[in-house]
Amino acid sequence: MQPNAETFEAQRPRLLRLAYRMRGSRAEAEDIVQDAYLRWHKLDATEIDSPAAYLSRIVTRLCLDAMKSARAQRETYFGSWLPEPITEPEDDALRADNLTLTLMVALERLSPLERAAFLLHDVFETPVSEIAHTLNRDPEAVRQLASRARKHVQADRPRYLVDRDEGNRITHAFLAATRSGDIAALQSLLAQGVMMHSDGGGKVSAFPNVISGAANLLRLFAGLWRKHGANESLIKLIWNDGLPGYVSTLNGVLQTTTLEIEHGQISAIYRTRNPDKLARLPLSHWASTTLARPQ
Structure with a gap:
């Protein structure tokens, strides 16, 4: 039995936010979520305990795969790299996590695994056990990744929200x-x-x-x-x-x-x-x- 399309659509906004925060590009985020959608319809619904956790795992892994090749491209990127702008209220669906452009720039300096661990743990409040499953790491390694990432971005995190x-x-x-x-x-x-x-x-x-x-x-x-x-x-x-x-x-x-x-x-x-x-x-x-x- 194929998974329900309505179940996927209910998760789509969250998946887009996750993919955008991982990649810094709306176009890439949409492509990754569409890839996840196609994979979702090839699954057996009886084998999926938690659609939200399963889909987050798929999207995170697709982002990590994309980042392997993109990292080499970023190293040869001409000049500064900035994430694609997201404006309010047009892109409010991507702003539900309340991250800022400053933090997105700081995230770019993390390794792909550090970025995934930080976003999943600190931003999307994913249980450590689920992150460990997603990243194929043990829970203690996930905590270390998230902690290391947190220290790297702490100095760049805005000290207060702009009035x-x-x-x-x-x-x-x-x-x-x-x-x-x-x-x-x-x-x-x-x-x-x-x-x-x-x-x-x-x-x-x-x-x-x-x-x-x-x-x-x-x-x-x-x-x-x-x-x-x-x-x-x-x-x-x-x-x-x-x-x-x-x-x-x-x-x-x-x-x-x-x-x-x-x-x-x-x-x-x-x-x-x-x-x-x-x-x-x-x-x-x-x-x-x-x-x-x-x-």
């Missing part, structure tokens, strides 16, 4: 400063240790290395202003995976800019320009507003 009003206010102020070339105003917004990550994937121009420090970023934005002026069109203010930001075009190139904020200042800027990662933005639903050059 919505504060996030929107600082995003507006950042936009005003960068559009007008007001370096003094920008300086007041940036933390001393601010870092900027820019992901173009080798397909469009982006900064290949992380730029660190307020002084370096101020010089960078001053140079961008001299070169491009206000040739940036704002499409929409957004919240991307729990952090404030906006979607815009600069000289015709689509990009998202996401701001990490701590103690009222910007501690990190994440700019995604890789067109492959922006293809799913619902642009047709958003109106565009040109940021005119100040007189």
